[in-house]
Amino acid sequence: MSQPPSIAAHPPLTGGRLAVATVALSLATFMNVLDTTIANVAVTTIAGDLGVSASQGTWVITSFGVANAIAVPLTGWLTQRLGQLRLFLSAILLFVLASFLCGMAENLETLLAFRAFQGMVAGPMIPLSQALLLQSYPREKAGMAIALWAMTTVVAPVMGPILGGWFTDNLSWPWIFYINVPVGLISAWLTFVALKGRESATRRLPIDFVGLALLAIWVGALQILLDKGQELDWFGSAEIIGLAVTAVVAFTFFIIWELTEGHPIVDLTLFKGRNFTVGSVAISLGYAAFFGNLVLIPMWLQRFMGYTATWAGLVTAPIGLFAIILSPLVGKFMGRIDPRLMVTVAFLVFSLCGFWRAGFSPDVDPGTIALTHLLQGVAMATFFTPLTAIILSGLEPHRIPSASGLYNFMRIMGGSFAASVWTSLWEDGAIRHHAYLSESVTQSAAAATQAMANAQALGMTAEQALGSINREVDSQAFLLSATDLFWLSGVLFLLLVGLVWLAHAPKRAAAAAGTTHR
DSSP states (O other): OOOOOOOOOOOOOOHHHHHHHHHHHHHHHHHHHHTTTTTGGGHHHHHHHHTOOHHHHTHHHHHHHHHHHHHGGGHHHHHHHHOHHHHHHHHHHHHHHHHHHHHHOOSHHHHHHHHHHHHHHHTTHHHHHHHHHHHHSOGGGHHHHHHHHHHHHHHHHHHHHHHHHHHHHHSOTTHHHHTHHHHHHHHHHHHHHHHTTOOOOOOOOOOOHHHHHHHHHHHHHHHHHHHHTTTTTGGGSHHHHHHHHHHHHHHHHHHHHHHHOSSOSSOGGGGGSHHHHHHHHHHHHHHHHHHHHHHHHHHHHHHHSOOOHHHHHHHHGGGGHHHHHHHHHHHHHTTTSOHHHHHHHHHHHHHHHHHHHTTOOTTOOHHHHHHHHHHHHHHHHTTHHHHHHHHHTTOOGGGHHHHHHHHHHHHHHHHHHHHHHHHHHHHHHHHHHHHHHHTTOSTTOHHHHHHHHHHHHTTOOHHHHHHHHHHHHHHHHHHHHHHHHHHHHHHHHHHHHHHHTTSOOOOHHHHHHHGGGO
């Protein structure tokens, strides 16, 4: 790949202008990251209001993630064509427009289209916010700049479930999107005021249109397959088979094309490096398991445990508390401790949380659920930053932007795919457990007979009593299916501990520097 042009050497900002730039760029990052979690607790409500199933409601999450992942590799090319500041401001304003349109959507199809648009324009925002922030600070204060930037990426997932739940219960679900309008406009205005005159150099570069088209086709086909597989009976459906063939063929041609193209949209030669390959696979699979559970738990709480969206948000929000406290310490000690040790801690804690949740019973209390999320914050603090250091270690400086774009593409796609796969596995597992549990509900079963008698004593007819028992069986089946997935997550994280040690130990200086390129 060609090397990017040098960025204009603007002097660091000082005083009030530096403070304004920091706030503006942090607001944009906060708004972007917030949208990865704010919709999670609203999925059940959105699905109900739009008259679709809860599993279809998760498409609101996956449509954003897929479009966002496809847009990430375009960031470098767009930056060189438009300039960093111009592209960043355009992305914010388009994100505001997309958010407003999402709130105005009256059916699922329209909402998904606007969410995809929102994800697409969000692609350049996070890498550019980091780059612009680093250019605003003196070199010796780069660590402080990254720490401030990282805090917003940690706080936003904490606030997402809380705000999403509160807006859904007290206003209406469109407000989870409308909130971006004032935040985005303020961020754009402050950014323009603070960074005016600090545009980067631009140049005309060819774009790999064929590679981009193939990327969009195979990713889109695979995501639609995962989203609609259960609804269409998987490979019993000609549509699913067609999507599978399309994904495989497009992916095959994509690999061949990108390996032979002079200016590829994705630099696949990065996979020749052991640390890049091991780290990218580890962060993708780890994030997939993490995000799949992050989507599943609020749905389970609201559908079968009687939680409101607000309470579902509150019990999942503690996930960021330890992350906020420990993230600066992780950054401080990155140059002194082997990143593989830190990642091992993350995977072991993730695994512990998975096995802990696998023991949930129908009477699990909110405090216990919140504690599992609180503990998971330890894993969050030692997950992203050390793995990023491993992934980027040993790479030439001019390859870091491409590497960052590729591993983030894999991570985002892992999360989007997991949201669909976890939901499908949950629904399918519940059907299996329901059939097994129903075998015990017979006229000769003492428990079933007693439950029928108790229900009829409360004034229910025989049909109503059977309906009540069936709902209880449903609740038990979905809980058992969820605990199966929690257990599976625990096992997966244990296996990832072994995977991360296949990477070479990064040099200490490189590991510390790697944290500045997340």
